[in-house]
Amino acid sequence: MRGPLVTSIHTEVLLPVHEASTTxxxxxxxxxxxxxxxxxxxxxxLLAACSSSSSTPTTTTSPGSATTSSGGASYLAADLxxxxxxxxxxxxxxxxxxxxxxxxxxxxxxxxxxxNYQGVGSGAGVSAFEAGTVDFAASDVPMQAAxxxxxxxxxxxxVQIPDILGGVTLSYTLPGVTKRLKLDAPTIAGIFSxxxxxxxxxxxxxxxxxxxxPSNAIVPEVRADSSGTTYIFTDYLTSAAGSAWTLGKSKxxxxxxxxxxxxxxxxxxxxxxxxxxxxxxxxxxxxxxxxFTFAAVKNAAGVFVVPxxxxxxxxxxxxxxxxxxxxxxxxxxxxxxxxIAGYSWAILLQKQTSQTTGTILVKVLDWTTQTGGGxxxxxxxxxxxxxPAIQTYARTQLLTVTGPxxxxxxxx
Amino acid sequence: MVTDDTKPTDGERRPGGRRSLPNGAWRxxxxxxxxxxxxxxxxxxxxxxxQARPIFSQLGIGWIFHATWNPNKNQYGLLPFILGTIETTxxxxxxxxxxxxxxxxxxxxxxxxxxxxxxxxAVELLAAVPSIVYGLWGLVALAPLWxxxxxxxxxxxxxxxxxxxxSDDGVGLLLAGTILxxxxxxxxxxxxxxxxxxxxxxxxxxxxxxxxTRWQVLRKxxxxxxxxxxxxxxxxxxxRALGETVAVAxxxxxxxxxxxxxxxxxxTLASLIFNNFGEASGTELAALFGAGLVxxxxxxxxxxxxxxLVRGRVGAAGGATxxxxx
Numbered sequence: 001m002r003g004p005l006v007t008s009i010h011t012e013v014l015l016p017v018h019e020a021s022t023t024x025x026x027x028x029x030x031x032x033x034x035x036x037x038x039x040x041x042x043x044x045x046l047l048a049a050c051s052s053s054s055s056t057p058t059t060t061t062s063p064g065s066a067t068t069s070s071g072g073a074s075y076l077a078a079d080l081x082x083x084x085x086x087x088x089x090x091x092x093x094x095x096x097x098x099x100x101x102x103x104x105x106x107x108x109x110x111x112x113x114x115x116n117y118q119g120v121g122s123g124a125g126v127s128a129f130e131a132g133t134v135d136f137a138a139s140d141v142p143m144q145a146a147x148x149x150x151x152x153x154x155x156x157x158x159v160q161i162p163d164i165l166g167g168v169t170l171s172y173t174l175p176g177v178t179k180r181l182k183l184d185a186p187t188i189a190g191i192f193s194x195x196x197x198x199x200x201x202x203x204x205x206x207x208x209x210x211x212x213x214p215s216n217a218i219v220p221e222v223r224a225d226s227s228g229t230t231y232i233f234t235d236y237l238t239s240a241a242g243s244a245w246t247l248g249k250s251k252x253x254x255x256x257x258x259x260x261x262x263x264x265x266x267x268x269x270x271x272x273x274x275x276x277x278x279x280x281x282x283x284x285x286x287x288x289x290x291x292f293t294f295a296a297v298k299n300a301a302g303v304f305v306v307p308x309x310x311x312x313x314x315x316x317x318x319x320x321x322x323x324x325x326x327x328x329x330x331x332x333x334x335x336x337x338x339x340i341a342g343y344s345w346a347i348l349l350q351k352q353t354s355q356t357t358g359t360i361l362v363k364v365l366d367w368t369t370q371t372g373g374g375x376x377x378x379x380x381x382x383x384x385x386x387x388p389a390i391q392t393y394a395r396t397q398l399l400t401v402t403g404p405x406x407x408x409x410x411x412x
Numbered sequence: 413m414v415t416d417d418t419k420p421t422d423g424e425r426r427p428g429g430r431r432s433l434p435n436g437a438w439r440x441x442x443x444x445x446x447x448x449x450x451x452x453x454x455x456x457x458x459x460x461x462x463q464a465r466p467i468f469s470q471l472g473i474g475w476i477f478h479a480t481w482n483p484n485k486n487q488y489g490l491l492p493f494i495l496g497t498i499e500t501t502x503x504x505x506x507x508x509x510x511x512x513x514x515x516x517x518x519x520x521x522x523x524x525x526x527x528x529x530x531x532x533x534a535v536e537l538l539a540a541v542p543s544i545v546y547g548l549w550g551l552v553a554l555a556p557l558w559x560x561x562x563x564x565x566x567x568x569x570x571x572x573x574x575x576x577x578x579s580d581d582g583v584g585l586l587l588a589g590t591i592l593x594x595x596x597x598x599x600x601x602x603x604x605x606x607x608x609x610x611x612x613x614x615x616x617x618x619x620x621x622x623x624x625t626r627w628q629v630l631r632k633x634x635x636x637x638x639x640x641x642x643x644x645x646x647x648x649x650x651x652r653a654l655g656e657t658v659a660v661a662x663x664x665x666x667x668x669x670x671x672x673x674x675x676x677x678x679x680t681l682a683s684l685i686f687n688n689f690g691e692a693s694g695t696e697l698a699a700l701f702g703a704g705l706v707x708x709x710x711x712x713x714x715x716x717x718x719x720x721l722v723r724g725r726v727g728a729a730g731g732a733t734x735x736x737x738x
Contacts, residue, residue, distance in 0.1 A: 226691030
């Protein structure tokens with residue numbers, strides 16, 4: 001899945017106010033010391049991208065007294081009011097750093113609520129949801145008919161809402177070239193299907209006049225594991241590259257033999273970093289946090305656009321209505337749109353079996369998907385907030401969720 | 413590890429004082445414990461076979477040896493991964509056997525006790541490092557070295573063998589084999605050391621008394637006597653190399669094609685399962701369990717080959733074995 005390499009990090013959201021700061025390792029025997037060094041090593045290399053998720057939230061108002069506003073519509077503390085209890089979710093690792101921070105902040109505002117989210121990968125998260133072992137799942141591609149058929153009929157319909165927006169960069173390590181490269185879909189397709197083999201190939205040179213390109217062989221870096229990032233990237237190539245792209249769109253691709261595949265976003269990031277003349281597709285937040293150089297990509301309007309939270313948002317804004325069956329936003333129109341982007345989705349049952357758990361769930365997800373709530377935290381983590389129309393869509397969907405008695409759980 | 417009485421005598425050697433259970437009770441307990449173990453293995457095998465069943469009922473058995481893995485087109489050929497598994501393990505063991513055995517011999521017979529203590533704890537430290545750390549280290553630290561120095565050097569020296577064609581990518585079969593070598597080395601050294609240490613003093617001293625040089629003693633007495641135990645070390649180390657997942661996935665390049673060079677990216681059965689398990693469902697999931705079965709079969713084959721080798725060599729002389737699983 002899109003996300004850090006350690007897939008089974010247990011993200012337990014604790015109350016942030018007093019306890020969290022005192023949980024520093026006080027008891028450090030020699031043996032745990034060694035383990036700690038290893039752990040820090042691992043964490044340092046791998047989770048650099050998620051580093052900001054561990055910082056303490058700045059908003060720690062007590063519930064019932066104030067509003068949490070950081071731009072946009074204010075989210076009233078009264079709206080936050082949820083019964084004490086805990087909910088569990090699992091799935092996408094792409095969304096995990098965002099969820100960790102958002103749920104941590106929410107628990108700080110509403111101290112009776114505990115939210116456990118485990119980034120086990122979208123597919124595993126969906127499986128857990130189908131088996132009924134979690135209250136919600138997160139997936140980078142919404143559940144389709146075949147997946148939905150596996151949910152027991154007695155559980156009733158499934159509600160899927162976008163929870164965050166992400167962009168996919170083409171990040172590269174190209175010694176000797178300082179000017180940002182420009183690429184278009186057919187060229188990217190050529191590089192990743194192995195037909196464009198060297199950096200000074202005529203197709204790349206034609207897009208980058210005035211840039212002296214090395215003759216070295218291109219090392220395409222791709223994801224080894226099944227991944228929503230791969231889906232978005234190949235969805236874009238399928239939509240924009242025409243006949244130059246023949247490998248289809250999927251979470252797993254049969255890459256040409258020249259490609260070097262590494263598991264997870266962080267694995268691909270580490271591989272690009274350590275391999276000169278390599279190029280790979282990496283989530284925007286990973287690319288920014290790794291200080292990668294990434295290409296400007298030609299969009300549907302014919303303009304070369306550099307990926308950023310603003311240009312990804314511009315692309316998403318072009319499609320006002322997304323649904324679980326019509327969710328692709330790649331290659332959107334508009335001169336400022338960065339064309340390789342996609343939503344991550346939260347998945348829950350429409351009819352909740354527990355009034356308490358159901359109420360917490362819809363409150364948390366509503367807060368997470370609204371400006372003034374969780375979406376205001378997105379930019380600081382290099383995620384792209386949901387456009388207003390999509391936030392409205394998410395709320396509309398959450399309003400349809402009912403408790404065991406059939407009464408809506410969210411009233412807004 | 414290894415106990416010093418190589419032939420466990422039947423009871424009666426109990427340290428005095430405490431009167432423990434009668435032999436019959438001991439027997440019953442041991443049968444239950446061993447039975448539980450057997451049941452566990454059977455249950456494990458049954459679940460894997462059961463999970464893999466859909467792919468066999470759909471595609472028979474020939475799919476295993478096809479060369480194309482493409483779940484999008486319902487193709488689940490395992491040949492590239494079988495080869496990758498065997499190749500990486502072979503690289504690892506070719507390096508680990510001489511170096512591991514040499515280190516073990518040195519630890520058991522040559523180095524002074526102080527050095528022995530330091531080396532010994534270094535071996536144990538290496539054995540305790542989680543495999544993902546090895547993988548990361550390989551990807552971040554070794555891959556650039558391999559790309560810049562090791563691979564160009566091997567290509568220029570051994571290029572004539574045809575094994576080192578293609579570009580220097582850093583990641584690939586060679587690096588994966590090297591990482592596996594580093595990972596199995598502690599197993600190899602620790603078990604070999606213990607096996608070598610229990611070679612009877614009398615034999616060593618007897619050989620010395622007959623005028624054998626130190627090297628002759630090591631080769632003709634110690635290694636010969638410890639042969640079965642050393643093969644046990646080899647088998648365990650090979651098992652670890654065959655089944656390693658995450659470290660290999662990080663440094664092998666994960667190509668779905670048969671590699672035509674030791675420098676080329678490849679994949680192993682274990683890395684295939686690791687990379688695809690999270691998202692697999694239906695036939696693909698069954699195929700991954702099938703890959704697990706194939707891996708088990710390869711492991712069994714290695715084990716059987718090692719046993720056959722020992723039996724053939726030792727023959728009726730019957731050196732008593734004393735290999736215990738670490």
